[in-house]
Amino acid sequence: MPRLLTAQQIEQYEQRGYLSPVSAFNEAQAQHYRKLLEDGERLHGLAPDKRRKMYLYLKWADEVVHDPRVLDAVEDLIGPDILLYHLTLWIKEPHTDAFISWHQDSTYFGLEPADQHVTAWVALSHSNHESGCVQVLPGSHRRGQVRHDAVKHSANIFPTGQTVAVDNEEPLDMMVLRPGEFSLHHTFALHNSMPNRSADRRIGLGISYIPTACRCVAKQRLTATLVHGEDRFGHFDLDPRPGADYDAKALEVHAEAMRRWHAARAELIPKAHGEAG
Numbered sequence: 001m002p003r004l005l006t007a008q009q010i011e012q013y014e015q016r017g018y019l020s021p022v023s024a025f026n027e028a029q030a031q032h033y034r035k036l037l038e039d040g041e042r043l044h045g046l047a048p049d050k051r052r053k054m055y056l057y058l059k060w061a062d063e064v065v066h067d068p069r070v071l072d073a074v075e076d077l078i079g080p081d082i083l084l085y086h087l088t089l090w091i092k093e094p095h096t097d098a099f100i101s102w103h104q105d106s107t108y109f110g111l112e113p114a115d116q117h118v119t120a121w122v123a124l125s126h127s128n129h130e131s132g133c134v135q136v137l138p139g140s141h142r143r144g145q146v147r148h149d150a151v152k153h154s155a156n157i158f159p160t161g162q163t164v165a166v167d168n169e170e171p172l173d174m175m176v177l178r179p180g181e182f183s184l185h186h187t188f189a190l191h192n193s194m195p196n197r198s199a200d201r202r203i204g205l206g207i208s209y210i211p212t213a214c215r216c217v218a219k220q221r222l223t224a225t226l227v228h229g230e231d232r233f234g235h236f237d238l239d240p241r242p243g244a245d246y247d248a249k250a251l252e253v254h255a256e257a258m259r260r261w262h263a264a265r266a267e268l269i270p271k272a273h274g275e276a277g
């Protein structure tokens, strides 16, 4: 018996490789999280590394990655023993050219089995056609891993431009979300996003969940957070949860997790591509 998703939604994820929208929390709660994010940003800045794995040093982000509705939906797709592998905060500023090229999340994650990874993208602002929501090619997850080329473009949020060539005529679907809603996409689903032409920031958290049975093939041992169930495999060192925002211990934990993340990425990403999500 699924915990949150209907049988049709699960079938859609299996057939099309994504699901959207699903409701996590209400708009007021999303605004509350956004305020905490932006207050912290004003005080401490938001360096590139601080936009990743932020649940390790921010209690509000820890709350989002443990949101029961998000975890129930993820459990319906990958089972009850769930690790949080990674998180990237995706901000596109108003009226800017920044975009994200077509890609598959699996590409440099080094996971085995790769296809068990699912990304929950949680919106903290309106994510739609105007603000440059995530777009997906329905059914593209069935292609398995495809080749990515390094296509440099100054406005690509991926600095070295990991890109899959996609025919402009291919039908795509837009994952339109209100603040507090989330989408789910399969690790092989081809997706991108266009520039934000709206007057507001487009803010979302891309949260990568895997079953505890998954491992990373990099020699560098990584950390991950057990967010639900039991870890009977021990493929990762388990992260502690933050005691308080920006506290010294939490920042240390975050810095060490990121150090290992970069070391693993250096093994996994071909030199031509460099660091991405």
Ligand SMILES: O=C(O)CCC(=O)C(=O)O
Binding pocket: 090, 100, 105, 119, 121, 132, 133, 134, 191, 192, 193, 204, 205, 206, 207
């Ligand atoms: O936020 C975006 O526009 C892209 C996000 C993305 O590529 C992802 O979450 O996997």
